Amino acid sequence: MAEPGSDVVVVGAGIIGAACAFFGARAGLSITVLDRGSVGGGTTSRCEGNILVSDKGPGPELDLALASRSLWLDLAAEHGAERYELEEKGGLVVATSEAGLSSLRSFAAGQGTGGVIAEPVASERLRDHEPNLAAGLPGGAFYPQDMQVQPVLAAASLLAAARDLGARVVTGEEVTGALRGADGRITAVRTARTTYPTAAVVNAAGTWGAVVGERLGGTVPVLPRRGFILVTEPLPRVVRHKVYSADYVDNVASGDAGLETSAVVEGTRGGTVLIGASRERVGFDETLSVEVLRRLAAQAVRLFPFLAQVRLMRSYRGFRPYCPDHLPVIGSDRRVPGLLHACGHEGAGIGLAPATGRLVADLLTGAPPQLDPAAFDPMRFVLEDA
Amino acid sequence: MGTSRSDRVHDVVVVGAGPAGLAAAGRAAALGADVALVDGAAVPGGQYWRQPADDALAGSVASLHHGLARYRRLVERVRGIEAAGGWFPRHQVWTVTREEGTFVVLAITGTGAEEREVGIRGRRLVLAPGAYDRQVPFPGWDLPGVMTAGGVQALLKGHAVTAGRRVVVAGTGPFLLPVAAGLAESGATVAGVHEAASPLAWGRHIGAVVRNVAKLGEGAGYVRTLARHRVPVRTRSVVVAAHGEQVLERLTVARLAADGSVLPGSRTTVAADVLAVGWGFTPQLELPMALGCATRVDVDGSLVCTVDDQQRSSVEGVFVAGEACGIGGADLAVVEGEIAGAAAAGTPLTDRRLLRRRLALRRFAAAMHAAHPVPTGWIDRLTEDTVVCRCEEVTVGRLRSALPLGADDARSAKLLARPGMGWCQGRVCGYAVSCVMSAWTGVPPSPVSIAARSVASPLRLGTVAATEDPSSAAES
Numbered sequence: 088m089a090e091p092g093s094d095v096v097v098v099g100a101g102i103i104g105a106a107c108a109f110f111g112a113r114a115g116l117s118i119t120v121l122d123r124g125s126v127g128g129g130t131t132s133r134c135e136g137n138i139l140v141s142d143k144g145p146g147p148e149l150d151l152a153l154a155s156r157s158l159w160l161d162l163a164a165e166h167g168a169e170r171y172e173l174e175e176k177g178g179l180v181v182a183t184s185e186a187g188l189s190s191l192r193s194f195a196a197g198q199g200t201g202g203v204i205a206e207p208v209a210s211e212r213l214r215d216h217e218p219n220l221a222a223g224l225p226g227g228a229f230y231p232q233d234m235q236v237q238p239v240l241a242a243a244s245l246l247a248a249a250r251d252l253g254a255r256v257v258t259g260e261e262v263t264g265a266l267r268g269a270d271g272r273i274t275a276v277r278t279a280r281t282t283y284p285t286a287a288v289v290n291a292a293g294t295w296g297a298v299v300g301e302r303l304g305g306t307v308p309v310l311p312r313r314g315f316i317l318v319t320e321p322l323p324r325v326v327r328h329k330v331y332s333a334d335y336v337d338n339v340a341s342g343d344a345g346l347e348t349s350a351v352v353e354g355t356r357g358g359t360v361l362i363g364a365s366r367e368r369v370g371f372d373e374t375l376s377v378e379v380l381r382r383l384a385a386q387a388v389r390l391f392p393f394l395a396q397v398r399l400m401r402s403y404r405g406f407r408p409y410c411p412d413h414l415p416v417i418g419s420d421r422r423v424p425g426l427l428h429a430c431g432h433e434g435a436g437i438g439l440a441p442a443t444g445r446l447v448a449d450l451l452t453g454a455p456p457q458l459d460p461a462a463f464d465p466m467r468f469v470l471e472d473a
Numbered sequence: 474m475g476t477s478r479s480d481r482v483h484d485v486v487v488v489g490a491g492p493a494g495l496a497a498a499g500r501a502a503a504l505g506a507d508v509a510l511v512d513g514a515a516v517p518g519g520q521y522w523r524q525p526a527d528d529a530l531a532g533s534v535a536s537l538h539h540g541l542a543r544y545r546r547l548v549e550r551v552r553g554i555e556a557a558g559g560w561f562p563r564h565q566v567w568t569v570t571r572e573e574g575t576f577v578v579l580a581i582t583g584t585g586a587e588e589r590e591v592g593i594r595g596r597r598l599v600l601a602p603g604a605y606d607r608q609v610p611f612p613g614w615d616l617p618g619v620m621t622a623g624g625v626q627a628l629l630k631g632h633a634v635t636a637g638r639r640v641v642v643a644g645t646g647p648f649l650l651p652v653a654a655g656l657a658e659s660g661a662t663v664a665g666v667h668e669a670a671s672p673l674a675w676g677r678h679i680g681a682v683v684r685n686v687a688k689l690g691e692g693a694g695y696v697r698t699l700a701r702h703r704v705p706v707r708t709r710s711v712v713v714a715a716h717g718e719q720v721l722e723r724l725t726v727a728r729l730a731a732d733g734s735v736l737p738g739s740r741t742t743v744a745a746d747v748l749a750v751g752w753g754f755t756p757q758l759e760l761p762m763a764l765g766c767a768t769r770v771d772v773d774g775s776l777v778c779t780v781d782d783q784q785r786s787s788v789e790g791v792f793v794a795g796e797a798c799g800i801g802g803a804d805l806a807v808v809e810g811e812i813a814g815a816a817a818a819g820t821p822l823t824d825r826r827l828l829r830r831r832l833a834l835r836r837f838a839a840a841m842h843a844a845h846p847v848p849t850g851w852i853d854r855l856t857e858d859t860v861v862c863r864c865e866e867v868t869v870g871r872l873r874s875a876l877p878l879g880a881d882d883a884r885s886a887k888l889l890a891r892p893g894m895g896w897c898q899g900r901v902c903g904y905a906v907s908c909v910m911s912a913w914t915g916v917p918p919s920p921v922s923i924a925a926r927s928v929a930s931p932l933r934l935g936t937v938a939a940t941e942d943p944s945s946a947a948e949s
Contacts, residue, residue, distance in 0.1 A: 100879070126879030132888050239888040243878035258881060259916075320931065321895065357865070357894060362934075375763055375927050377570045377579065385938035395935030401898055402927040 089275065092284035093117040093255070095451060096276045097291055098262050098299050100124075101131040102238060102437050103429050104291035105245035106444025111289075112252035114448040119283055120246065120254060121276070123261035127242035130293045130436065133405025135316065135353065135361050136238035137329065138438040141178040141230035142336050144194065145201030147462035148414055148435070151442050153202050154458055156232060158441035162245075170244040171236040172356060178233030178329040179208070179216050180336075181224050181390060188225045191333040195228045204231055219325055221392050233329055235353070238437050245440075265303045265426070273303070273425030289427045289447055294408035296416070296430030305420035308468050309431040311406035313372065315365050315379045317387070320398045321358030329353040330390060335364065346379065350386035352394075360397065362387040364434070371406060409433040410468070417443055417463035419450060427451070428465045483509040483559060485817045486578050486595030488566050488760060491519015492547075492803040493795025494601035496810025497817065499550030501599070506818035508554050509593050511580055513565040513930075517548055519603055520623060521803040523630040537630055537655045539691055540803070547807070564591060565930045569598065569760050576764075576790065581932045590936050597790045597817045600761050600778075601810060604754035604796035607775075609851045609905050612714040614750075615860045618721025622652045622751030635661040637747025641724055643667035643712040644751040645845040647688075647802075650695035652749055657702035664745050666699065667710040667726055674844035688804070688837060712748060713740065713854055721746055733850035752847045755904060756797045759929035764788050768921065771799045773842040774904075776920035782828065783821050784813035792817045801838035808834060852912045861909065862902040864895020872909065881914045883907035884922040898926050 095111055097104045100122035108118045122128070138159055143149040163173045182188035195205035206229040213220050213227055246256050265288060266275040275284045292299035296309040334349040351363040365379045380402060388395045410416060410431040420426040429447050432439050442458060449456040483506075487498040490512035498510040510517070516524035522544045535541060554560050564580035567590075571577065578593040606621035613619070618637065622644060625636045629652075639662045642653040653666045699706055707726075713735060714725040728739035756777050758768065767779040767787035777800075778786055778793040786793045794813035795806035808831045815822040822828075855861075857870035867890055872880075875889035883899075883906045886892060892906045893899030899906070903923035911918040 125881055125885040127888065128885060239885075240878070243880075243889055247878055256879065258879065317934070317937075319934065357891065359894075374765065375568060375570070377568060380937055384934045388934055388938050395933065395938070397934055398931040399928055399934050399937055400896070400931050404927075 089282045089284055090119070093119040094285065095119070095287045095289060096121060096283050096285040097289045098122075098276070098303075099129075099291035099293060099430075100126045100242065100246060100256060100258060101129050101291065101293050102127065102242045102245070102440045103293060103432060103443055104289070105242040105249065106440040107289050107291050107429055107447045108249040108254050108256070108444075109245045109252070110441070110444035110448035111451060112249045112254045114452045114454070116448070116451060118249060118254040119285065120249070120256045121260045121262055121278065121283065122258050125258050126246055126256070127239035129295070130405050130407065131238045131242050133316075133403055134238055134434070134437060135363065136236045136241065136437050137435070138234040138236065139178060139329070139435065140198075140203045140232045141180055141205070141228075143203070144197055147459070148439075149198070149201045149203065150458060151439050152435065155439050155442035156234065158445065159234065159236070162441060166244065166248060171241040173234060173236045175234050176328050176353075178230040178331070179213075179227055180230065180331055180333055181213065181220065181227040182333045183224065183389070185225050187333045188227075191228055194336060205229070206231070217327060217330055219391050219393050220330070221390055227333070235329065236437060237356075241437065262299060263302060265423070267304070267423070271424055273423060276303075287425045287427065287451055289429055291429045293430055293432075293436065294406045296408055296428065300420075300428060303426050304423040305426050305428070305465070307416045307428050307431065307465055308410055309408045309416070310368070311371055312409045312433065313365070313367050313369050313404060313406055314363060314434070315376065315383065315402055315404045317362040317380060317383055317399055318401045318403070319360040319362070319394070320400050322354070322360060322397065323358065324354055325393065326352055326354040326360055326391065331364075332386065332390060348379065348382045348386060350383070350390050352387050352390055359400065360394070366407075373404065375402065375404070407434045408436070415439065415443065415463055416465040417446055418460050418465050420465050422469070481594065482575055483507050483593070483595040485509070485597050485599060485814070486511065486576065486593055487599040487601060487814070488569075488578060489519065489601035489603055489795070490514070490517035491601060491603050491795065491806065492521050493603075493806035493810035493813070494519065494599065495547040495551060496807045497599040497601060497792070497794055497814030498554055499547055500811045500814030501818040502554050503550060504815060504818040504820045507557070507559070509559040509561060509595060510551060510554050511561040511564045511566060511578055511593060513563065515562050517551065517562075518544065520627065521806075523627055525631055525633065536658065539651065543807070561591065561593060566760065567928055567930045567932050568763055581930065581936060588933055588936050590932070590939065597792065599792045599794060599810075599813045599817050600797060601793070601795045601806070602757040602760055602797050604756045604800055605900060607752045607755045607847070607904055608750070608901050609752055609847060609908075610859055610861050610902070611712065611851060611854060612856050612859050613716055615863050616715050616717050616721045617719070618717065618746055619715050619748045619750065622648060622749045623754075625747065625749035626652045626655065629655050629659060633659075635659045636749065637745070638662060639664050639745050640747045640749055641665050641667065641712065641743055641745040642749045643726070645669040645847065646751065646753050647692055647841060647845075648751055650692055650699070652751075653704060654695040654698040656749070657699060657704055663699070663702065663704040664743055665726070666704060666706040667712055668706065668708045669711045669729060669848050670708060670845045672708045675840065711735070711848065712750065715748060721748060724748055729848055729850065733848035734853065735850065753842075753845065754796060754800045755900070756800065758797060758924045759926045761786060761791070761793055761797060762925045763927070763929070764791055766791060766793065768924070770920055771842075772839050773800060773846075774918070774920070775800060776924045783816040784809055785816065799835070799838060800842070801834055805831065805834035805838060852909055855909070861905055862892035862895065864897050864901075865891040867892040869909070872906070873913070876913060880910065881916050882910050882919055882922065884919070886910050893923065899923050
């Protein structure tokens, strides 16, 4: 027994799948979203919901981030900021050494040419932005464009909006493969239970994008990069912005497989303070690393000394989907006609989701893309035969 | 703040000094093992034999305890551990980790600015973390004065304090009787015991019951005490709502039909300033789950650790005993502790009687769970403004609003509507939220998603950070 057919099956009900479903449905396509788990239950539920431009230098990812940022604002205007708990909170990047400050200054100057607003903040002005910061930090930069959403709510709301446009969302449905016609084109997606006839499939499986890609006939080199987040007891608003140490930018771009940590601190609406960020390549190892917790706590306390007295309530870990060149894969897989990929957004999936979804919709409908997709081409990792 | 790490590696570290942990530690020590025994309280005993930190009170609460002679024997057996520097009272374990082939139990001790972390190393672990009260919400349950049966009992045993002057005890299970009897003996007016189960429910499990005659005797003793104090004991009876302006003043109680619904016309009002309510217990699995121990769903719907006949978990070197292996009471916990302690000491018991005793007590526990289920009707009695999660003040209506967003289980409900995100981390509301979500969506509850907690007990970030090796935090 097959399910009703649709123009597109999106695999993954995380933030990227939700954005693909919403923009696809809005472009007039009939969409079915399949997820083996719940809505936003994967990496989307393991992150802080950042929409950042501050951590990106000029290049294709920044272009995607800026386009995405303005789409997030459009979505909030259209549906109400409450539906996403979108907050234009701004980011404060703090240098912890003089050398760090000078490299932050030159990085920020470069960002300016790419469209990022970075306001230098002198040492004595840091506490105007964040009254509880440690004394004596050499300086920093304020990024008014940085924003945040509640990530699971954002994915769920985008999917609800897609459903309003006719999309169908099926959770608890694991994709096992694809059926292809005589010409090699995908004709249906198979699950453990049934088949979903479709003309196109979008692999939006995030960290599990490599596995899903392989099942659909076209693998992509997406690997997990583990991160822990510490959650404190609920407090009054004591951290106003997203505040992070300038080392974070180097860690994001680093190719090192070992453990890297840099303090990323922010308050939430619930009153808890979230403390990240660690990066390590340990596969899908889910065990708690006390060592990582200690380093994150120590670095956070260095930025905000009052945190030493605040209690850690829980921690969580997730697996960022990363590609070797730290860029997502967005576009058609020319090995499998009908297959598109939209995964590998590493730690930036929330921020990059709307522009990714719109780009996928453009590729599906044949509309001229509003952004050059060349840098995200999934084929960049594939030695293609002539 | 600060930390202390001893280089001493114990043969066995036992976490929890309740019936199971006391038995395990004593048995392992008697077999010659170098044992550490770690507990959050000042005095061993756990919840079951909870002792006042203040010695002066010990005499006044002694009569509340069942099997006190046995408790004293178990404590006597761990004296040697204390003498050898292996007793760690007032040490709250927040996680367990591994280092160089040993387990390191990380515990917090001291309060305020004195809080510090202590790492206790062991080659093998016995985890005896116990259980906490299982709660289900009902209209008014968030009023001050509505307490858990275990909480009321802890006040009584630990502080010689009766929680109220006029107390109603309600819920289900044999634990309600000692709570009510203890209150009555301590001078409180017990306005009634409302047991949801039918008095006939045990009849089907007569085989399990006759092998445990002593337990029946224990129950009969409490019944006699209640009769002497003229405490009305009602079966198939349930508290359906709590009322009061600022604090609890009255309760609505009602008779239950066989299907768990309220019999029409059976609602009556009872005045009370405290309600002690308990619906059985939920095992504390944070530590076994942190180590990756395999779990299963027990007959009462609780997630419990899977252990073999030597109380070995699925993780090499980790033994689990007591309520974490299935709610079964103190007698079973002691037997499991003896077996676990011996096995952890490297000398597995060959005493068939003990193994047979464990089997009989487990059958008794299974019969108890079958006789005392949580009657399903409670979900139908929730109103839209009944609070489900007290920490985050999530009402039934708010929880329901997560359904159209795609919430289909306790975890996705938590991510979309915040139940379980607060101080208690879902210990209070996790069971209820998973039942409600399951009732609404038809998806079976998934106890795993509500049992795992990365931090078993909150601690200061400064304490977490203090043990960081400065050389490894290469922040340039």
